[in-house]
Amino acid sequence: MLRRYSVHLALALTGGTIIYCAYQEYLSLYIMSILMFMGVNIILSTSLNLVNGYMGEFSCGHAGFMCVGAYVSSMLGVWLFAKDKVFGAAVLDPEYALYAFPLIILTGGVAAALAGVLVAVPSYKTRGDYLAIITIAANFIIISTIENIGAIGGSRGFMGMKRLVNSMEDVVELPWMPIWVFVFTIFSIWVIRRYVSSTFGKGVSAISQDEVAAEIMSVNTNKMKTITFMLSSGLAGIAGGLFAYILGYVNPGSFNIMKSTEVLVMVYLGGMGSLSGSVLSAILFTLLLESFRFIIPVINDFAHQFHLISPDYDISQVWRWVLIPLLLIILMQFRPEGIMGNRELGDIFPRLKRFYRFK
Amino acid sequence: MLLQVENLEVKYGNIQALHGISFHVNEGEIVTLIGANGAGKTTCMHTIPRLPPPEAPRVIAGDIKFKGESILETKPSDVVKQLHLALSPEGRRIFGNLTVMENLKLATYARAKDADLNAEYERIFELFPRLKERRKQRSESLSGGEQQMLAVGRALMTGCKILLLDEPSMGLAPVLKYELFRKLKQLNEEGMTILLVEQNANLALHLAHRGYVLDTGNIVAEGTSEELLGNPDVKKAYLGG
Numbered sequence: 001m002l003r004r005y006s007v008h009l010a011l012a013l014t015g016g017t018i019i020y021c022a023y024q025e026y027l028s029l030y031i032m033s034i035l036m037f038m039g040v041n042i043i044l045s046t047s048l049n050l051v052n053g054y055m056g057e058f059s060c061g062h063a064g065f066m067c068v069g070a071y072v073s074s075m076l077g078v079w080l081f082a083k084d085k086v087f088g089a090a091v092l093d094p095e096y097a098l099y100a101f102p103l104i105i106l107t108g109g110v111a112a113a114l115a116g117v118l119v120a121v122p123s124y125k126t127r128g129d130y131l132a133i134i135t136i137a138a139n140f141i142i143i144s145t146i147e148n149i150g151a152i153g154g155s156r157g158f159m160g161m162k163r164l165v166n167s168m169e170d171v172v173e174l175p176w177m178p179i180w181v182f183v184f185t186i187f188s189i190w191v192i193r194r195y196v197s198s199t200f201g202k203g204v205s206a207i208s209q210d211e212v213a214a215e216i217m218s219v220n221t222n223k224m225k226t227i228t229f230m231l232s233s234g235l236a237g238i239a240g241g242l243f244a245y246i247l248g249y250v251n252p253g254s255f256n257i258m259k260s261t262e263v264l265v266m267v268y269l270g271g272m273g274s275l276s277g278s279v280l281s282a283i284l285f286t287l288l289l290e291s292f293r294f295i296i297p298v299i300n301d302f303a304h305q306f307h308l309i310s311p312d313y314d315i316s317q318v319w320r321w322v323l324i325p326l327l328l329i330i331l332m333q334f335r336p337e338g339i340m341g342n343r344e345l346g347d348i349f350p351r352l353k354r355f356y357r358f359k
Numbered sequence: 360m361l362l363q364v365e366n367l368e369v370k371y372g373n374i375q376a377l378h379g380i381s382f383h384v385n386e387g388e389i390v391t392l393i394g395a396n397g398a399g400k401t402t403c404m405h406t407i408p409r410l411p412p413p414e415a416p417r418v419i420a421g422d423i424k425f426k427g428e429s430i431l432e433t434k435p436s437d438v439v440k441q442l443h444l445a446l447s448p449e450g451r452r453i454f455g456n457l458t459v460m461e462n463l464k465l466a467t468y469a470r471a472k473d474a475d476l477n478a479e480y481e482r483i484f485e486l487f488p489r490l491k492e493r494r495k496q497r498s499e500s501l502s503g504g505e506q507q508m509l510a511v512g513r514a515l516m517t518g519c520k521i522l523l524l525d526e527p528s529m530g531l532a533p534v535l536k537y538e539l540f541r542k543l544k545q546l547n548e549e550g551m552t553i554l555l556v557e558q559n560a561n562l563a564l565h566l567a568h569r570g571y572v573l574d575t576g577n578i579v580a581e582g583t584s585e586e587l588l589g590n591p592d593v594k595k596a597y598l599g600g
Contacts, residue, residue: 202465206454213452215411218439218469
């Protein structure tokens with residue numbers, strides 16, 4: 001009985017605690033935003049794991065789909081519920097923003113899923129390195145398209161989403177963004193878990209192992225690939241929408257190949273084909289990325305103290321992008337299977353299975 | 360006639376692999392295709408279930424008929440679903456990252472949702488008791504023989520009426536080989552039609568009702584197993600004496 005509901009209980013407790021803390025303002029805005037980005041990163045890494053881990057394809061343009069979701073849900077939200085110089089006055093009463101918000105985020109997800117077809121169709125005939133190149137191309141196509149549409153800000157970006165968040169909080173005084181990020185994170189983990197553990201979803205694992213054998217076992221591999229790519233990019237779109245509303249501002253630059261690489265690092269850090277690994281690595285990676293904010297100045301001070309570098313030069317945050325790829329190299333060298341390999345939490349600690357059931 | 364191949368000519372790129380071969384399989388029969396390496400046996404097996412590219416050879420002439428109707432336009436994933444024709448491919452090609460049970464479950468992909476599968480899993484396990492012992496193991500951890508049994512079991516779980524077996528004895532110890540062939544005999548007695556491709560001509564002809572001898576893309580001899588076993592040319596070339 002308890003075993004059956006322990007996961008629900010644990011989730012409700014965690015979510016409740018975080019939201020209560022946010023409501024009472026026990027946690028600073030900085031901590032809250034890190035927690036929310038953790039949620040976004042969890043959605044991103046688990047959804048990319050679906051393609052790269054479970055299906056064995058190599059997609060490295062995940063941020064492109066995130067970008068589609070971010071822009072579509074931002075524009076839709078601003079058009080419907082906020083006064084904006086591009087879209088004019090709000091179409092609907094901002095009071096309804098509260099109820100429409102999840103739909104707006106889901107619409108972003110659907111749009112991103114449609115963009116996923118861009119990658120799914122070429123994947124019928126190519127795989128491996130060639131598909132990887134196609135996914136990078138898709139990322140570039142999406143970014144440059146948005147950069148060249150002046151009406152929505154081009155490369156300067158698009159804003160106005162904060163007004164929507166504020167009007168939600170005006171209606172009911174609750175920390176809505178943390179709530180929705182939490183809900184969507186759990187939602188996407190649940191969807192992916194259901195998908196890969198179903199008999200239908202086993203076809204995804206079959207494709208990763210042997211496409212021809214899958215086909216003669218009557219798995220329609222083209223259909224399977226389309227669904228999987230669309231699901232994966234759709235969830236990335238949801239993550240993008242949340243990301244946009246957390247920041248209140250989007251620009252195409254934040255969804256470039258660098259962001260895609262970040263997501264890839266998370267997937268490989270956690271382990272291919274391990275859902276719990278992806279969740280864990282998304283949390284660790286977010287913390288690591290933030291910790292550089294404190295570590296790099298310390299290194300800088302240390303270097304200046306002992307005159308290791310010229311006094312005119314400061315080690316800046318740019319060095320993050322040296323350290324993170326370095327992390328990837330070290331990871332591939334010493335633990336290529338990632339933290340969890342392709343196992344789940346329950347496989348590593350079989351005793352845990354007595355306390356929960358997660359399907 | 361259940362399955363009929365007529366003047367089939369196929370090419371891989373520019374290389375012609377089959378030069379117009381014809382054979383047929385009747386319901387309830389075991390038919391075997393024997394021949395040396397490169398004779399075109401596996402090509403036949405890849406052409407019939409309409410495998411997708413790049414494995415699939417290109418059919419340039421001839422026809423494959425199932426109960427009198429051409430299946431050249433049928434999609435590969437429909438071959439299993441509509442024609443109940445399953446292939447156990449050369450080299451087993453099981454899904455190593457899935458457990459034995461998941462491999463079998465995957466094979467039921469195209470089956471009707473309400474089909475009573477439990478009885479069928481039991482039947483597979485009755486046929487191959489080793490699979491039952493190992494049903495929760497990842498299938499890559501099975502031995503070669505067990506993997507072959509899984510490959511056959513997996514093909515059976517598709518609910519097929521015709522079973523295409525491509526070199527099922529490859530890499531098996533003699534004891535396992537005979538055991539597998541006894542199981543195939545048992546299956547056939549229960550009503551399964553089998554098309555068997557085999558290097559071990561002696562073993563295959565002793566199991567099959569009829570056989571065809573392939574050589575560099577042509578059929579050079581055909582007949583009942585007894586005829587082929589008694590044919591001096593076949594004896595010399597494929598049966599070692």
